[in-house]
Amino acid sequence: MTNFNAVPDRRKNINLTKWTAFPKDVLPMWVADMDFPAPKPVLNALHKRLDHGVFGYEMPGRVLQETVSARMERLYGWKVNPESVLTIPGIVSGFNVAARVFCSPRKGMAIQTPVYNEFHEVKNNAGISQINIPLVKSIKKNILHYEIDWDLFERRVKKAGIFLLCNPHNPLGIIFPRKDLARMAEICIKHKALIVSDEIHSELLLDGNKFAPMAKISREVEKHTITLIAPSKTFNIPGLFCGFAIIPNKELREPFEKEMRNLRLHVASMGLHAANAAFSGKCDGWLRELLAHLTDNRDFLVEYVTKYMPGVRTTKPDATYLGWLDFTQSGLEEPPFEFFKEKARVALSDGKIFGKEGEGHLRINFGTTRSLLQEGLERMKNALDAFYF
Ligand SMILES: Cc1ncc(COP(=O)(O)O)c(C=O)c1O
Secondary structure, eight states: OOOTTOOOOSSTTOOOHHHHSSOTTSEEOOSSOOSSOOOHHHHHHHHHHHHHOOOOOOOOHHHHHHHHHHHHHHHHOOOOOGGGEEEESOHHHHHHHHHHHHOOSSSEEEEOSSOOGGGGGHHHHHTOOEEEOOOEEEEETTEEEEEOOHHHHHHHHTTEEEEEEESSOTTTOOOOOHHHHHHHHHHHHHTTOEEEEEOTTTTOBGGGOOOOOGGGSOHHHHHTEEEEEOSTTTTTOGGGOOEEEEOOOHHHHHHHHHHHHHHTOOOOHHHHHHHHHHTTSTTHHHHHHHHHHHHHHHHHHHHHHHHHOTTOEEOOOSBSSEEEEEOTTSOOSSOHHHHHHHHTOEEOEEGGGGOGGGTTEEEEEOOSOHHHHHHHHHHHHHHHHHHHO
């Protein structure tokens, strides 16, 4: 059994972004990586590669493509030809490449806001327009929910070269149901918008929830979809920068691959070996234990916020280790990010980086030990109590 409540010192001799961006007395609960060491088989693969000692240029190779393809078949019954798997330095590189190739100044990129901050950077990186399709917020039994406005979806997708889907959704934690995926795909195909599906969080499933890739909806959808996956979130190896674009349709794959070559997007040896071990199946026992821990932390978070922070609303994420807190009805007089950083000495992600619908919200990372999660929440509660009373 892995003990996800004991973690190494994340400040010692290392420059981890999460733990060094703020002063030492500020508890970091922001950037999306976890506090846990990677699973043993990944560490063993890295040791083995290190012990070889020769670090000449190394290409991804067929073995890695076959590992990814076998994982897709095992997890989803999705048969992917290994040739369809391209190795990329990360998902962010993947959707930026797709935007450069398949968008134009007139046909931009549609995204469902609030959404992962890097989605908002593509317009400047690729010189294209960004088309926002806000998700519609509601509160049911005190929990935040977000839904698709289908009329708006169709009106906005009409103007897009690409629909960049985030599923499971960061920061909202939604796993879109199959019927929603099918409807999104139908609209995209009708209006000739290519689907780029960022599925980086697809294995971080809470409560034993199930996930199916967008491309698995039908052969027709598969032809119109670029699927982006990586072991980085699931197995906590984002600093090794290795991900995959699965592009079964050759007419999409070839121009994508050409642009990758033009940009010289390579993955370092350690990333390749870690990804191969992570996706091999040997880490799946570790993953099951991780998901039980994350599900418990999610429940703790939801219960804590609901019980001790009146006026604050939270999502109950289906997937990811990210919660989403709404302070718009809390009465706070300053933006919550600044309030909690100054008064509680905790740093969450400021909701406004996910789009203007995120103003007055914070994203909280619960991919940590129970004691750190509890400490962060207690600091927040105490700051709120001091403000109210
Ligand atoms: C939805 C989503 N896509 C992509 C990334 C980052 O991907 P990468 O590090 O592989 O570029 C993140 C990281 O938080 C994310 O949440």
